[in-house]
Amino acid sequence: MTLERFVAICMPxxxxxxxxxxxxLHCILIIHGVSSLPWMISVYIFFASASHSFYTKSDMCFAEKFIFHSWQGHLRSAISQFYFLIMVIIITISYFKIMRVARAASGQNRKSTWKGLRTVVLHGFQLFLCLFQLWCIFIEAAVLQIxxxxxxxxRYFNYIMFILSPRCLSPLIYGLRDEKFFVALRSFVLCGLYKKQLSN
Incomplete structure (x- = not known):
């Protein structure tokens, strides 16, 4: 998403x-392939290492149950930190260049400059929230032990805060800017008490 915005703004x-x-399509397949490789290795190691009695136990299902060896946990942490570092670098460099181009394109019009920068900052914040989900595994592992x-x-909080809300943030904000949508949403939230008619 970041690179697509970078290309759209900096290389239109x-x-x-x-x-x-x-x-x-090729990029999506490559991203899914690279991101699923560590989990596939963990699942293969799980099937090779788990005893028959493990399958008959009644217990909570979470990712940490698939880790039988300490090196698996270290590898999982290293991969998450590597992904986090690469994505932070890509997002930071891309959005720094996008903000420079947006400021230069706006010229002396401060209102237009502020509007463009605000949109870029919103997208950057949205991506950093998505990025923070790579740190959720460390928080969840620590909470599970303590x-x-x-x-x-x-886990519910992390799912709502760092997986669900970033994907809802942009449509909601753009929707609230639309007058008809805002009036309809306000009427819905107030259970129909707000009776202002929508303008054609």
């Missing part, structure tokens, strides 16, 4: 060439 004449449907009963609540 090459956007159609670089962000074609065919190229996007307060096992709190583990489920922390």
């Amino acid at each position: 004449l090459r956007h159609g060439e670089l962000c074609s449907t065919h190229g996007t 307060y096992p009963m709190l583990y489920i609540n922390v």
